Amino acid sequence: MESNPPAPSATIGLTGLAVMGRNLARNIARHGHAIAVHNRTTARTTSLLEEHGDEGADSGGRLIGTESLEEFVAAIEKPRVVLVMVKAGEGTDAVIDDLVPLLEEGDIVVDCGNAHFTDTIRRTEQLEAHGLHFVGTGVSGGEEGALNGPSIMVGGSDRAYERLGPIMESIAAHVDGEPCCAHVGEGGAGHFVKMVHNGIEYADMQLIAESYDLLRSVAGLEPAAIADVFEEWNKGELESFLIQMTADVLRHTDAGGHPFVDVVQDAAEQKGTGRWTVQSALDLGVPITGIAEATFARSLSGHTAQRAAARTMFSTSPDEQRVEVDRDTFVDQVRAALYASKVVAYAQGFDQVAAGAEEHGWDVDLGQVAKIWRDGCIIRARFLGRITEAYTDEPDLTTLLTTPFFAEAVQDGVDAWREVVATAARAGVPVPAFGSSLSYFDGLRRERLPAALIQALRDNFGAHTYQRVDRPGTFHTAWAGDLSESEQ
Known part of the structure; x- marks a missing residue:
């Protein structure tokens, strides 16, 4: 292990050498950067250097092993850039607390984990008091992306990005020569955008899982045949990383x-980003129904005791829920429903990013966000290019669903979408993401919603007032009295 360098020799440093940190460090070295690496237990540092000590040799990069945190910090050129790749929450706070006394004014601490954006806002303020820059950065693409080119959503200050940006852009995935990396906004913007990315990912996977379930339970296809269907779908508008x-x-x-799918436990886990997305949307008042239902579907899958009890009480014979369909027609209907529902999920996600940016004063370019999601990340898909075009043409776009391309896609698929949801209901196959996405679409386009009755009920039991359609103002009816109406 190279240690005690005579002078700072690393362009950047990374602490936290679990799989993601290890792969990101190798990626950075591969792209010609000298990177100091550190881990709380030196065995991981030793292992990395023994297995990949020559990483980056062909490009002028290298891995510089360090044992102590003091040695690690001393090895990095000023202003120092320190990437933190440790468990979110208390683990990140502990590393930051250890780092701060060793850093100098102008140094940059970059959290590349899946931190909650509110923690990032807090840490930004905390480090600013020490003259340090804190940068919350979303890194998507999993282990493979970290090694071969992720999608990177960088938050923090403009000044920090001047130092950090060129390195991150060099290691990101590239599409048409453009890096899938951008400075998406200050403060917690990077982690907020990554959080919503993960929320869309939840919806995307749930929709895919519901499609699989329908093709197997209703159409009667076996997994290998369904694989062929998805392979074919991946040649068209549904082309994406998750479909393949x-x-x-x-x-x-x-x-x-x-x-393999039959031997895997049917209880999906989650690490919290989907839940955070839903909680944030509730705070912002943004209806991300597909993402919420996908998150709740994972929760339901994990309630195995309740599911077992319900099966005992409400079990039915297969014939009671058998629905006859034309197989080829139904497969195409599911494809159309999947595409329309995916469009809704992405539209809801971008609505949330826009609302979060407005709430926190972040200047987030939605077209740029779509552009950096075109490769490297889990939700990369063909139609992200169309989303980029939509926001480039109309930066203040009200909703993606009204753009000509996506409006046509949804309109063309809506009849099949309805048929799929209806067939699922008759067959007793749960489709929470398909169903909620369709209801969202119908709610958006409906001239009048039953919320008028809800407003009247709220005024009746709690004097919460209401507005009228025929004249301005806020009103209350004396429901317990003479039913007279007064303007408030």
Whole structure:
């Protein structure tokens, strides 16, 4: 292990060498940067150097191993850039507390974990008091993306990005020569955008899972045949990383020759970003119904005791819920419903980013966000290019659903969408993401909603007042009295 360098020799440093940190460090070295690496337990540092000590040699980059945090900080050129890749929450706070006394004014601390954006805002203020820059950065793409080119959403100050940006842009995925990396806004903007990205990811995966369930439970296709369907879908407008991955998973068998999907426990876990997305949307008043239902669907899957009790009480024979469909027609209907629902999920996600930016005073370019999601990240998909075009043409776009391209896509698929949701209901197949996305679409386009009755009820039991459609002002009816109406 190279240690005690005579002078600062690293362009950047990274502490936290679990799989993501390890791969990101290797990626940085590969792109010609000298990077100091550190881990609380030196065994991981030693292991990284033993296995990949020559990483970046061809491009002029290198990994510089350090043992103590003091040695690590001393190895980085000023103003120092320190990437933190540790567990979100208390783990991140502990590392920051240890780092701050060793840093100098103008140094930059970059949190590349899945931190809650409110923690990032707090840490930004905390480090500003010490003359330091704190940068919350979303890194998407998993282990493979970290190594070969992720999508990177950088928050923090403009000045910090001047130092950090060129390095991050060099290691990001690239599309048409453009890096999938951008400074999306100050403060907690980077982690906020990454949070919403993960929320869209929840919805995307739930919709894919519901499609699989319908093709198997209603159309009667086996996993290998469904893999062929997804493979075909990936050649069209549904082309995306997750669609291709679904085909790969469904085609896989275990050592005993069983479909892999049949031997995996059907209780999906989550690390919190979906829940944070829903909580934030509630605070902002943004209806992200598809994302919320996808998050609740994961929660339901984990309530195994309740599910077992319900199966005992409400079990039915397969014939009671059998629905006859034309297989080829139904497969195409599911494809159309999946595409329309995905459009709704992305539209809701971008609505939330816009609302969050307005709430916190971040100057977030939604077209740029779509552009950096075109590769490297989990939700990369063909139609993100169309989203970029939509926000480039109309930066203040009210909703993606009203742009000609997406409006046509949804309109063309709406009949199939309705048929799929209705068929699922008759067959007893749960489709919370499909159903809620369709209801959202219908709610948006409806001239009058039953919320008028809700407003009247609120005024009746709580004197919460209401507005009228025929004249301005706020009103209250004396429901317990003479029913007279008064302007408030």
